[in-house]
Each structure stands twice: as C-alpha cells, then as structure tokens.
Amino acid sequence: MNIKILADGGAMKPGPALSQKLGPAGIPINKVIEAVNKATENFKGMKVPVELDVDMGTKEFGIQVFSPPVSELIKKELGVAKGSGAHAKLNAGNASIEQIIKIAKTKQQNLLCNTLKASVKTVLGSCVSLGILVESKSAKEVAEEVEEGKYDKLIQDEITETSEEKKKELDSYYKDLRAEQDKVLLAEKSAEEAAEAKKNK
Numbered sequence: 001m002n003i004k005i006l007a008d009g010g011a012m013k014p015g016p017a018l019s020q021k022l023g024p025a026g027i028p029i030n031k032v033i034e035a036v037n038k039a040t041e042n043f044k045g046m047k048v049p050v051e052l053d054v055d056m057g058t059k060e061f062g063i064q065v066f067s068p069p070v071s072e073l074i075k076k077e078l079g080v081a082k083g084s085g086a087h088a089k090l091n092a093g094n095a096s097i098e099q100i101i102k103i104a105k106t107k108q109q110n111l112l113c114n115t116l117k118a119s120v121k122t123v124l125g126s127c128v129s130l131g132i133l134v135e136s137k138s139a140k141e142v143a144e145e146v147e148e149g150k151y152d153k154l155i156q157d158e159i160t161e162t163s164e165e166k167k168k169e170l171d172s173y174y175k176d177l178r179a180e181q182d183k184v185l186l187a188e189k190s191a192e193e194a195a196e197a198k199k200n201k
Helices: 018-024 030-040 070-078 097-111 117-131 139-148 153-155 164-199
Strands: 002-008 047-054 063-065 093-095 130-132
Touching: 002 030, 002 070, 018 030, 018 130, 030 047, 030 063, 070 097, 070 117, 093 097, 093 164, 097 153, 117 130, 117 139, 117 153, 130 139, 130 164
Parallel strands: 093 130
Antiparallel strands: 002 047, 047 063
C-alpha cells in the first residue's frame, strides 16, 4: 500500500488523515512519525512530499522523501515565512542569481528540465508568483536576461555562493523598497477607510 503525505520537515505530528490511513493497517503511527521526522530533518521549516510504502502482511514500511516544492525552497533560502499575497504591489524578498542557481540545482532532477538553465527559469517563474525580486529586479525581467544569456557563465560554472557584500546590497535595496511599498499600501488603506466612512454617513 502506498500512502502519500505532505509532512512538516523534521516536525511531523500525528493527525487524523494519517490515523485513518494507517490505523486499519495496524501500523504503529508513532513509529512512522519518528521515521519520517528522521528522514526529513534536513528540511526543517518546509513542507516535504513523502511516500510511505507499507507492506500489509509484515507491517513493515519504507519511506521515500522527495525534494520540497520550489516555493518552499525559495522561502527557506530567503528566510521568508510566506510569499506576497499581492505580488504586483508588495515584494516578499530579494534573491541573488546565485541563490536561484542553488535552488535550481537542488530541484533539477524533479523539474524534468534538461539543463540547469531551464531549471533556473522554472525557479524564476515561482519567484514571480511569490513576489520575490531577483538581483533587485522583477523575476520576470531576470528570466528574460537568463534567456538572453546574461548569466550563462554563472550557470555553467554552477556558482551558488553569494558574496557578503552582494547580500548586504540586496538586503538594503529590499528594505528601502519594502518601506516605500508599505507606505503606499497604508495610504491606500486610509483612502479606502475614508471613502467607506463617507459612504456610511
């Protein structure tokens, strides 16, 4: 019997969904949770796809851990809890191209991409939907630059380390931009509230 679950890396807890699947099979749930947590401890703070292969006769089980979704890897790499709910107006982080290459390398075999460059473009697509900037630009713009060959050398050499100096520059740019975006959102909210109050008079 195959059971697919999305576990919290290294921190899976008993839940009704798992109990319903494993209970009837007579498999001790705590034993499964312990094994899954051990197998996924490198992915703490991320959702990880896990497949349990349960032998109903012997009650033995095997665990296969798959690489977390691209969006989870991006959030983990940048230390952000979630993407932007309004990515057109608000950004959730600012990544370096090296960080994107690092994530693309981690995910390449799962992405069904023939080249690392194609994987990089896939990761950039996820950055767009999460509202993540790359190199202080929109991820869409950087994807076009990747297509044009601007980052070919970095991708070919599989450069995944970002210099401290560059990190500081990206963080500083993002901090200033985020402050501006927050101001705009606050002004919009105040205007909406004023319009609502006027309407209700």
